[in-house]
Amino acid sequence: MDIFPTRYSLLSATALNDYLQQCYALRDTTCRLLIHNVSDTYLLESSGTRYVFKIYRDAHRKMEEINGEVELLNILHTGGASVSRPLADKEGRYLQPFHAAEGIRYGVLFTYAEGEVYTAMSDQQLLEVGRGIARIHQITAGLQLTHHRQPLDMEALVDAPLRVIKPAFANGLEAEYEYLRDTATRVKQQLSAFDLPSFSHGYCHYDFLPKNFHFDSAGSVTFFDFDFAGAGYLINDLASFYVHFFLDVLHHKMTQPEADRQFAVFIRGYRALRPVSEAELASIPYWGYLFWLFYFRFHYENFE
Known part of the structure; x- marks a missing residue:
């Protein structure tokens, strides 16, 4: 049976938790969905350390542009800018592919930006x-x-x-x-x-x-x-x-x-x-x- 045309899938946080543990050699992590939007953002936690795993929407971002974002963030981090940066897995890869209903969706693990949003700033x-x-x-x-x-x-x-x-x-x-x-x-x-x-x-x-x-x-x-x-x-x-x-x-x-x-x-x-x-x-x-x-x-x- 052909897969019915899908605009926007949602991947299981439980399955992602298992997958990311294997790819990044992590233990005792939990994973939960933070934001279901144009991209999906998951919070990954392990022993007090937090990460953000972002899954891009196939219709919005293809692999080449995601690689460009990763490249830019690595340059910014190396240059001393304060940014949430991408993390490579144990094989040195930044992009994780997922065969979703609408096509291949890519995910990237980022460092967590500690702190909180201030809409009224001093x-x-x-x-x-x-x-x-x-x-x-x-x-x-x-x-x-x-x-x-x-x-x-x-x-x-x-x-x-x-x-x-x-x-x-x-x-x-x-x-x-x-x-x-x-x-x-x-x-x-x-x-x-x-x-x-x-x-x-x-x-x-x-x-x-x-x-x-x-x-x-x-x-x-x-x-x-x-x-x-x-x-x-x-x-x-x-x-x-x-x-x-x-x-x-x-x-x-x-x-x-x-x-x-x-x-x-x-x-x-x-x-x-x-x-x-x-x-x-x-x-x-x-x-x-x-x-x-x-x-x-x-x-x-x-x-x-």
């Missing part, structure tokens, strides 16, 4: 995040990976999203689509007015929201979830962090003046290690619009 934490992102950018600026990652260029941020989401606006929402398209055209025109060749370029995380970094008890920050990492203008990362303040202002959790003050503290931390020009900062609102367009496509493609 000035000291904002400075720490700024310095942490600057350290990452010091390493990724001008970097060229051997494995392919989808670049964060205008095709990925504007043109492809508009093509992909267009069918969702059929049957009565054509005017709304025209608004999105016309606004995107104006944003591209505004960005082209900047001296973009002078902007710093390298590999971006592209999702520096508070859900993707933990502060430990000593106040140190560790970044994780580089699933969207790709080559682009590094100001995109600062724009993605600003989304946190945009949402807090939108939902009346913070005033605009306070959001601007806190973002300025973050920028001060960033500039302590790495320069960012006034022109780059002035372009953030435009990259911010493209961030939402990019995620519009992401949700359209991955959630029914």
Whole structure:
């Protein structure tokens, strides 16, 4: 009997626990599902040591791009950035293949980012995040990976999203689509007015929201979830962090003046290690619009 077309399987935590014990020479571990999302995240625990095992969705990430993420994280770790890094099994392999209903899904074991998420950050934490992102950018600026990652260029941020989401606006929402398209055209025109060749370029995380970094008890920050990492203008990362303040202002959790003050503290931390020009900062609102367009496509493609 043929397997019925499957969009998204869920692998057994019990079976994964046995498999990972064998592959990584671990003993007395427990495994449980943490997040069932575009990728599945499992928590693996052994004698007080915690790991994260992430299983990528076949339709979302193929082997080449996952290898690119692993390569990037190893470079960041070697360079001294504070990131959750991939761990090789006893045979030296980073990717574990699983023959699931929808095809081969690959999993990677990561170190656990100790600590917790802080959505309301102190000035000291904002400075720490700024310095942490600057350290990452010091390493990724001008970097060229051997494995392919989808670049964060205008095709990925504007043109492809508009093509992909267009069918969702059929049957009565054509005017709304025209608004999105016309606004995107104006944003591209505004960005082209900047001296973009002078902007710093390298590999971006592209999702520096508070859900993707933990502060430990000593106040140190560790970044994780580089699933969207790709080559682009590094100001995109600062724009993605600003989304946190945009949402807090939108939902009346913070005033605009306070959001601007806190973002300025973050920028001060960033500039302590790495320069960012006034022109780059002035372009953030435009990259911010493209961030939402990019995620519009992401949700359209991955959630029914």
